[in-house]
Amino acid sequence: MSRAYLQLLVLANGLLPALLLAFDALRHKLGVNPVEYFIRTTGVLSMVLLILTLAVTPVRQLSGLSQLIHVRRTLGLLSFFYALLHFLGYFCLEHRCSISSLMSDLANRHFVVIGMASFIVLLLLAITSTKAMVRCLGGRRWRQVHSQIYGSSVAALLHYWLAVKVDTDLPQVCLVLLVLLLGYRLLSRNTARSAVTVLKLR
Amino acid sequence: MNVKSSEVTPKEVYLSRRRFVLQAGLLFGSLAVTGTAYRWFFEPESKPAPRGTPLNFIRTKPQLMADEHLTSYEKVTGYNNFYEFSTYKQAVAKRARQMKVRPWTVVVGGLVARPKIFDIDEIIRLAPLEERIYRMRCVEGWSMVIPWIGFPLKALLDKVEPLSTARYVEFESLYDPEVMPNQRQGLWGSLLNWPYREGLRLDEAMHPLTILAVGLYGEMLLPQNGAPLRVVVPWKYGFKSAKSIVKITLRSDRPQTTWNLAQPREYGFYANVNPAVSHPRWSQQTERRIGEFWRRPTLLFNGYAEQVAHLYSGMDLKTNF
Numbered sequence: 044m045s046r047a048y049l050q051l052l053v054l055a056n057g058l059l060p061a062l063l064l065a066f067d068a069l070r071h072k073l074g075v076n077p078v079e080y081f082i083r084t085t086g087v088l089s090m091v092l093l094i095l096t097l098a099v100t101p102v103r104q105l106s107g108l109s110q111l112i113h114v115r116r117t118l119g120l121l122s123f124f125y126a127l128l129h130f131l132g133y134f135c136l137e138h139r140c141s142i143s144s145l146m147s148d149l150a151n152r153h154f155v156v157i158g159m160a161s162f163i164v165l166l167l168l169a170i171t172s173t174k175a176m177v178r179c180l181g182g183r184r185w186r187q188v189h190s191q192i193y194g195s196s197v198a199a200l201l202h203y204w205l206a207v208k209v210d211t212d213l214p215q216v217c218l219v220l221l222v223l224l225l226g227y228r229l230l231s232r233n234t235a236r237s238a239v240t241v242l243k244l245r
Numbered sequence: 246m247n248v249k250s251s252e253v254t255p256k257e258v259y260l261s262r263r264r265f266v267l268q269a270g271l272l273f274g275s276l277a278v279t280g281t282a283y284r285w286f287f288e289p290e291s292k293p294a295p296r297g298t299p300l301n302f303i304r305t306k307p308q309l310m311a312d313e314h315l316t317s318y319e320k321v322t323g324y325n326n327f328y329e330f331s332t333y334k335q336a337v338a339k340r341a342r343q344m345k346v347r348p349w350t351v352v353v354g355g356l357v358a359r360p361k362i363f364d365i366d367e368i369i370r371l372a373p374l375e376e377r378i379y380r381m382r383c384v385e386g387w388s389m390v391i392p393w394i395g396f397p398l399k400a401l402l403d404k405v406e407p408l409s410t411a412r413y414v415e416f417e418s419l420y421d422p423e424v425m426p427n428q429r430q431g432l433w434g435s436l437l438n439w440p441y442r443e444g445l446r447l448d449e450a451m452h453p454l455t456i457l458a459v460g461l462y463g464e465m466l467l468p469q470n471g472a473p474l475r476v477v478v479p480w481k482y483g484f485k486s487a488k489s490i491v492k493i494t495l496r497s498d499r500p501q502t503t504w505n506l507a508q509p510r511e512y513g514f515y516a517n518v519n520p521a522v523s524h525p526r527w528s529q530q531t532e533r534r535i536g537e538f539w540r541r542p543t544l545l546f547n548g549y550a551e552q553v554a555h556l557y558s559g560m561d562l563k564t565n566f
Contacts, residue, residue, distance in 0.1 A: 048268055055272060056279045063280060067289050074289050074335055075324035075535055076387060084287050139539065147528075154526055205526060208385070209436060209507055210332035 046113040053114040057121035060088055061128070078136045085129040090203055090217055092122035093165075093196050097224040104231070116172055119192070123169040126162050126199075154205035161198035164191050193225055294322040294338045297464030302374035302394045309378065309390065310548075313534075316389035318462045320535050325469040326383060327488060328437060329418070329425035341468035344424050344489075349473050355415075355494035358406035365473045369459050371404070372396035376463075377456055379479035381486075382518045382547045386540075388532045393477055394460030399451045407447065407495050414450040415500035416443045416476055417492035437503050443487040444500035444514070445478065446556075454479055454552055480546040480553045482516045513566040517557070518547035522566050 064084060067073050073080045096118040103111040138144040148155050168189055170176070177185045200221055204214040254262075307315070325337040351368060354360035363371075374394050382388040402414070420440035422428040428439045449455060458477045459466060466472035471488025478485050484504050494500075504512035511525050520530045520543040531540035546553050557565070 044268070052272055052275060056275050059276055059279050060283045063283055072290050075320045076334075076533065078533065078538070079387070080287075080289060087287075136538075137540065151523065151528065152526060208332070210328075 044110060046110070049110060049113050050117050053117045054121070057092065057118070057124075060084075061125070078132065082129060082132040082136070085125045085132060086203065086206075087213070089122050089125035089129055090199055092118055092125060093192075093199060094217065094220050094224065096122055097192065097196060097221070101224060101227045119165075120169055120172060123165045126165050130159075130162050154202050157198050157205070158202035161195045161202060164195035164198075168192060168195070193228075196221060196225075288333070288335060290335075292323075292339060293319055294467055294469065297460065297462075297467050299464050300369075300374060300394050300460045302376055302460070302463065305376050305378070307378040307390075307392075309380075313380075313390055314536075315378065315392060316535050321389060321391055321461060322467055322469060324535060326385075326483060327469055327471070329427050329439070329441065330469070331427065332436070338467070338469040340426065344468040344472070346466075346468065346473040346489075349491075351474060351490060352492045353401065353405050353494075354492075355496050356408040356411035357495050358408060359404070361405055363401075365459075368401065368457070368474060372400040374459065377458075377477070379454075379477060380547050381477075381479065381483055382532060382543065384482035384484055384512065384516065384524065384529075386527060386529070386532050387535055388543075389535050392462055393456060393458040394463065395456040395458035395477065397453055398455045398457050398476060399453070401457060401493070402450065402495075405495075410497050411495035412447050413496045413499050414445050414447060415492075415494045415496055416445075416487035416490050417494070418442070418487050419489040419491050438506050439503075440491075441487060441503045442500060443476075443485055443502050445476075445485070447495070448556055449478065452553060452556065454549060480518060480549040482518060484512065485516050515557075515562075515565050517562065517566075518543060519545055519562055519566070521545070522563055 064073075064081065068077065068081070071077075096115060099111050099115040099118065103109060134140060134145055138148065149159065168191065171180065171185065171188055180188065200214060200217050203217065204211060207214065323338050324334045325341075326334055327337045327341065330337045330340040347365070349365040351363045351365065352360075353363060374396060377393045377395060379391060379393060380388060381391050398414075418441035419425070420428060422439075427436050445455070456477050458471070458475050459473060461470060466475065468489075471486075471490075474490050475488040476486050476490065499514060502514060504516075505514055518529075523529055529543055532543045533540050544550070
């Protein structure tokens with residue numbers, strides 16, 4: 044499958060929930076508490092797409108489907124897109140776009156701060172996601188910057204966990220997936236390191 | 246068969262067409278799956294609830310501010326916090342549909358002179374049913390205006406004659422894991438400590454605003470709203486108003502209540518609506534009235550300060566949250 048087709052496939056599927064959300068909103072079919080529905084749904088979608096983004100590398104390496112690398116950026120940008128909608132919903136519909144109201148919430152509520160930190164990292168990664176930026180930063184530095192997605196994903200999960208009352212079923216599922224995906228990276232880094240040591244010893 | 250060689254599709258064209266059909270099929274197939282998964286998972290709409298049985302009651306004039314209106318029947322019966330059934334408010338009505346509310350008895354006992362097991366139909370006839378239009382403020386930051394049908398809890402308590410040693414009233418809700426899926430043990434144990442328990446100080450329970458509700462919008466309660474019998478304490482966060490009550494016990498010591506046991510730092514025993522006392526994780530200054538777009542300010546004691554503030558005179562509402 045061509046690179047363009049794969050990207051189209053991911054983009055179309057990734058944007059479909061946003062289209063349905065907009066369509067339902069126009070028909071007044073977002074349920075009894077539409078604002079809460081919008082904020083919660085975009086937040087969960089962002090989390091799901093963040094996990095899918097992190098899954099690309101392990102799945103690619105384990106399955107040998109090297110083409111998957113072409114959709115990693117698309118998935119990451121989709122995750123950012125939903126995080127942006129989530130933030131705008133919270134800022135504009137809960138705080139009526141009032142910076143002072145937002146600030147007082149940030150001053151008092153840890154889980155909002157944590158979510159905001161995760162969002163700002165995603166924003167920076169989205170800005171630096173272009174080819175020109177890769178060239179500008181240089182591959183090594185660019186990878187360093189983009190490895191901040193790990194911290195951002197942990198913050199996003201913590202934010203999600205703290206936002207629910209006692210029903211942590213879905214955050215628990217996300218936790219298991221994140222542990223697997225981040226653990227895979229730790230393990231493969233250590234194996235790579237020991238391979239290097241073996242080579243040096245030789 | 247007479248086919249000219251010019252009419253035969255060249256192999257490359259045939260293959261690229263085949264690829265095109267495959268790729269288009271995969272694209273639309275995957276979109277169908279994604280769209281269905283999205284709708285199934287997030288369930289934006291709830292199905293309208295069937296109507297309840299009509300009740301005879303005394304109509305009253307709503308005591309609301311000019312900008313307040315009743316929350317629609319569909320919303321009151323379609324958006325419910327009833328954790329025994331689901332933590333998803335729009336799924337409760339559907340999941341609660343099979344709940345049986347007859348026969349139903351309520352054991353009233355503890356520190357009383359005349360303990361008694363009441364049949365629900367006896368309770369409904371115990372005192373004249375009145376309509377009480379109350380604000381309902383959830384601790385999560387949303388609110389409704391609901392026309393309850395019921396009578397003061399005091400009427401029932403007077404029947405059993407509380408002893409002078411009784412200082413608290415405890416409410417116990419139905420425990421029936423067969424019909425209440427979240428009462429079954431999950432992989433990580435139980436969601437909350439079941440059965441659901443709530444409690445009030447005796448003076449709060451005897452307050453004329455505190456009612457036992459058996460209906461709303463002129464009809465008997467539906468399961469999702471706490472059928473067949475619930476308490477409604479309008480100046481406290483919604484979780485204090487226990488649903489589907491099977492047992493009422495008068496005690497001398499303060500009862501252990503479900504949410505307080507689960508997260509004592511977040512859910513106090515009093516749980517009076519108070520914009521000045523934040524929940525540790527969110528502010529309580531404003532609320533979203535269901536049906537309205539913007540948030541509105543939350544009122545002290547949910548707007549019933551005039552009637553109930555004296556119950557807490559001299560108490561620090563920040564520590565007794």
